[in-house]
Amino acid sequence: MRRSIVAGNWKMHKDHTEGAGLAREILAGLEGTEPASEVVLIPPFTTLPAVTDVTRGSIVKTGGQDLYYEDEGAFTGEISARMLKSLGCTYVLVGHSERRHILGERGDLLAKKLRAALKAGLVPIFCVGEVLEQREAGDAAAVVAAQIQEVLAGLSRDEIATTVVAYEPVWAIGTGRTATPQDAAEMHSGIRTVLEDLFTPELAESTVILYGGSVKPGNAAELMAEEEIDGVLVGGASLTASTFLGIIFPSP
Ligand code: PGA
Numbered sequence: 001m002r003r004s005i006v007a008g009n010w011k012m013h014k015d016h017t018e019g020a021g022l023a024r025e026i027l028a029g030l031e032g033t034e035p036a037s038e039v040v041l042i043p044p045f046t047t048l049p050a051v052t053d054v055t056r057g058s059i060v061k062t063g064g065q066d067l068y069y070e071d072e073g074a075f076t077g078e079i080s081a082r083m084l085k086s087l088g089c090t091y092v093l094v095g096h097s098e099r100r101h102i103l104g105e106r107g108d109l110l111a112k113k114l115r116a117a118l119k120a121g122l123v124p125i126f127c128v129g130e131v132l133e134q135r136e137a138g139d140a141a142a143v144v145a146a147q148i149q150e151v152l153a154g155l156s157r158d159e160i161a162t163t164v165v166a167y168e169p170v171w172a173i174g175t176g177r178t179a180t181p182q183d184a185a186e187m188h189s190g191i192r193t194v195l196e197d198l199f200t201p202e203l204a205e206s207t208v209i210l211y212g213g214s215v216k217p218g219n220a221a222e223l224m225a226e227e228e229i230d231g232v233l234v235g236g237a238s239l240t241a242s243t244f245l246g247i248i249f250p251s252p
Contacts, residue, residue, distance in 0.1 A: 002208050003230070005040060006035075006244075007233050009212075009234065010022075019050050023050075023054040026041070027054065029242075039061065040061045041061075041062050041063070048064065049087060062091070063089050064091075066094075067081050067092050067122075089122060090122065091122060101131075107150035110151050128148060128166070128191070130170065144187060145191075153198055165195075178214045179213060181219075181229070188226075191207075191209055192207065212232060217251075224250060225252075
């Protein structure tokens, strides 16, 4: 049985005061409940300390949106895995499509970041996904397979067992367009096949694979009903407590 995760990626939204408020509202909504999924909040760096102050000791976990691969040094503007870890973060996103497409991050850099996260004891959520032209050209599966191979190949057994993958078709992010549950499930199963070739069938079978891209309360249940979809990475709908809680507790 793979664990299920509902993670909220706040992107560049919520200053530390707003973020603490949102975290408190989410915790209030979770009080007395036993969510079927692990709940993860991924705020901007400057908001993280305020959020971890609120979530400490609760069932809610936190993560960073990015990291740099060195431990410390003259890397202006960057944040290390150790800094995230010392705040109490469990997770870190690696290779989110906005980092790839707006900030130009490529596979070789992402491989270093992923390894740095693992070395520091963080769980990387490694994001992959095709752009619209690639999907329309019928290349989606090959693009995603190449993204997996270039970054995950060579990981040790323990490292791949720790890593979470998120499939986020770029055309579905922030657009209101969602992959159909069947399309997403098909890609997840393709990702498992790539992992099986790189590692072992057992490791591929146990890898947690999330779906992301315009997930909202209205589509979360049918997405998560797919056996291949182990959870969701949520952007826009994670910015208000009611919609995020509606995804944590999806009603069909
Ligand atoms: P979205 O973003 O839910 O707003 O589409 C998802 C993501 O980028 O992780």
